[in-house]
Amino acid sequence: MKITAYTQPDGKLYSKWYVDDVLASSNASFSYIFKTPGLKKICYVAKNGAGEFTRCFNVAVGDILSIRLSIGDSTRIERLQYEELMVAAIVEAGVDITHKWEVDGVEVSSDNVLSGIMLDEIKTHQVKYTGTNSAGTYSHDFAVDVLDRPLQVDFSNKEAKLRMALNDIVHLKATILYGGVGATHEWKIDGTTVSTSDELTYICNAAGVYTITYKCVNGIGEQVTRSWELEVVDASWLIDNFETGNFSAARFQSADPTLSVITNPKKTGINTSDYCLQQHIPANPGTSGIIWLNFKREVNGVVLNDQVSGIYGGIKFKYYKYSNDRKVEVEMNDSSTKATPVVAGGVTKDGSSAPVETWVECEFRFPAGFTADINRLTLRVLRGSGGTPVTALIDDVQLIP
Numbered sequence: 001m002k003i004t005a006y007t008q009p010d011g012k013l014y015s016k017w018y019v020d021d022v023l024a025s026s027n028a029s030f031s032y033i034f035k036t037p038g039l040k041k042i043c044y045v046a047k048n049g050a051g052e053f054t055r056c057f058n059v060a061v062g063d064i065l066s067i068r069l070s071i072g073d074s075t076r077i078e079r080l081q082y083e084e085l086m087v088a089a090i091v092e093a094g095v096d097i098t099h100k101w102e103v104d105g106v107e108v109s110s111d112n113v114l115s116g117i118m119l120d121e122i123k124t125h126q127v128k129y130t131g132t133n134s135a136g137t138y139s140h141d142f143a144v145d146v147l148d149r150p151l152q153v154d155f156s157n158k159e160a161k162l163r164m165a166l167n168d169i170v171h172l173k174a175t176i177l178y179g180g181v182g183a184t185h186e187w188k189i190d191g192t193t194v195s196t197s198d199e200l201t202y203i204c205n206a207a208g209v210y211t212i213t214y215k216c217v218n219g220i221g222e223q224v225t226r227s228w229e230l231e232v233v234d235a236s237w238l239i240d241n242f243e244t245g246n247f248s249a250a251r252f253q254s255a256d257p258t259l260s261v262i263t264n265p266k267k268t269g270i271n272t273s274d275y276c277l278q279q280h281i282p283a284n285p286g287t288s289g290i291i292w293l294n295f296k297r298e299v300n301g302v303v304l305n306d307q308v309s310g311i312y313g314g315i316k317f318k319y320y321k322y323s324n325d326r327k328v329e330v331e332m333n334d335s336s337t338k339a340t341p342v343v344a345g346g347v348t349k350d351g352s353s354a355p356v357e358t359w360v361e362c363e364f365r366f367p368a369g370f371t372a373d374i375n376r377l378t379l380r381v382l383r384g385s386g387g388t389p390v391t392a393l394i395d396d397v398q399l400i401p
Contacts, residue, residue, distance in 0.1 A: 018043040036095055037063035037134065065135040066093035069142075076143045081178065085117040085144060089131055100130040119146045122181070149178030151222035155214075161229045162212075163307040164204045165401065170230060172200040174214060182219020187212065189230075204232040237312065238398040239293070242275040250302035253292040254279050266393065271318050271359040276395040281383055289381040289392040296375040308374040309366075312399035314339065315377060316363040319351060320393035327352035330364045331378040339364035339377075363400075 016023060017030040020041050024032055034040060043056040070088040071077055079085060089099055089112045101109040103117060104126055114129070125144040130137060156173040164170055175198070176183055187195040190210050194202060200212070210230040217223050240247060242261045252259060258280040264273055281289035293315075295306040319328055327350045330339040341350035342363040354360040366374070381392040 012048055014047045016045045018045070034059075034061040037061045063095065063133055063135040064093050065097070065131070065133050065138055067091055067097070067131045067138040069129060069140055071142065073140075074142055076145065078145045078147055079119055080149050081119055081122055081146055082149065083119050084115065085119055085125075085127075086113065086115045087127070087129070088113045089129055091131075094133050094135060097131050097133045100132075102128045102130075119144070122146050122148050148181060148220075151179035151183070151216065151218045151224050152177040153216050153224040153226075155226060157228070159228070159305065159307075161231065161305055161307075163231045163233060163311060165311045166204060166207055166232060166234055168204050168232075168311070170200065170202040170204060170212075172212070172214070172228070174198045174216060174226075176216065179218050179222055184217055186215045188214075204230075207232050207234045233311070236398050236400045238396070240277075241273060241396050242277050243273060245275055247277060250297075250299040250304055251294055252277065253294060253299065255290050259291065264393075264395070266320050266357075266359065269359045270361060271320075271395055273395060276318075276320075276393050277397075279381070279392045279394065281381065281392055288383055291379040291381075291392070291394060293377040293379060293397065294375070295377075296373060308399065309371065312366070312401065314342070314363065314365040314400050315398070316349075316361065316400055317379070317397040318359050318395040319362055319381065321351050321354050321356055321358060321360050322391075323356040325351065325356070325392070326382045328362050329378075329380045329382065331380060332366070332370065333372060333375050334378070337367060337370065339366050359395075 013028075015026065015028045017025040017027075017032075018041075019032060021043075024030065030044075038061055040059045040061050041056060042059055043054065046053045068090050070090060085103075091097060091112065097112075099110055099112050100107060101111075101114045108114070108117065114127070119125075123146055125146065126141070127144055128139065128141045130139045132138075154175045154177055156171070156175075162170065172187070174185060185196055185198050186193060187200040189202060189212055191213075194200065200214075202212075208231075210232065212228040212230050214226045215223060216225075239251065245261055247259075247261050258278075260278055261275050262278045264271065264276045267273075277291070279289045279291050294304050295308050297304050315330060329350065331337065332339060341348050342365060343349070344363075347353055349361065349363040351360040351362055379394065
């Protein structure tokens with residue numbers, strides 16, 4: 001609204017305009033935008049040296065209504081299954097607006113934002129919005145096409161390589177998360193179909209390396225494929241006897257860089273092999289030599305991903321006991337958890353009671369209830385307080401049932 005007071009130029013004049021007793025302007029010409037509807041009181045006051053003039057009147061302000069939706073003028077929109085439907089009514093002008101949202105003929109919200117509607121079914125929903133105030137009504141209808149999500153499948157085992165003991169059972173399950181309408185499953189082992197359900201159960205009845213493949217195809221031709229390498233091992237796993245004259249630097253590590261395969265200097269007793277693994281022991285009395293045996297680790301860029309827990313129950317190896325060696329310990333996963341030495345015929349097979357200057361067979365069992373997968377074993381050769389030998393000899397390292 002714009003109002004101008006016309007005055008005679010007979011001296012200095014002070015003008016003021018009030019809206020509902022609130023000063024709105026100090027000029028003779030008055031422009032004002034009403035933010036709310038209703039009966040508004042307008043007063044004009046003019047003063048000069050001769051006196052004061054006041055004039056008041058009422059203005060009836062009507063409401064207006066201007067609304068737009070966040071989807072614009074669209075009459076059809078698309079959303080993916082399991083998404084939440086959210087559409088906002090944006091009020092550009094108007095007050096005291098009553099909002100109403102209907103989905104498939106059912107009123108679901110009286111807020112300006114439609115939310116909390118989960119699109120579980122693959123179908124078309126009809127949505128209607130109505131906004132009303134004293135100025136009138138705005139309404140807009142639109143359709144929501146709920147589309148199937150792209151085919152997505154989750155698997156019970158996400159490892160790329162599986163290692164199982166002979167006669168163990170491989171169990172894999174595929175769970176369709178999205179896009180499963182009309183889906184079929186197919187599991188193959190070395191190219192032969194063994195299951196057409198969402199699960200694979202296979203008895204490892206022969207040692208060897210196998211390839212498991214899975215394929216899922218849904219009703220519109222989308223595919224998900226996956227493969228695993230399955231290694232079925234016999235009752236025990238000879239990790240290394242070092243007869244090649246070398247060792248795997250990723251598999252075997254030491255805190256001392258002098259770990260090496262050497263010609264067996266003690267070809268006697270239970271070990272007459274040509275080569276063995278040698279590790280340096282610090283010269284300080286009471287210290288120990290450490291050999292790390294890695295299974296699930298990345299070492300110098302080489303990834304080891306061997307499954308141990310659930311297949312093997314222990315480890316055995318040969319160790320040469322020098323005169324001042326006390327015994328060998330096996331620790332698990334860089335922790336204080338120790339494997340338990342086997343006692344056979346009253347003899348603890350950790351070298352503690354074996355005669356010196358001889359090869360000793362050591363055997364340890366993994367703790368009952370140790371469910372964490374074994375990433376690393378630590379073979380610790382404990383030194384005594386006397387003598388000068390500074391090496392530990394290890395051979396024929398194997399995991400056992």
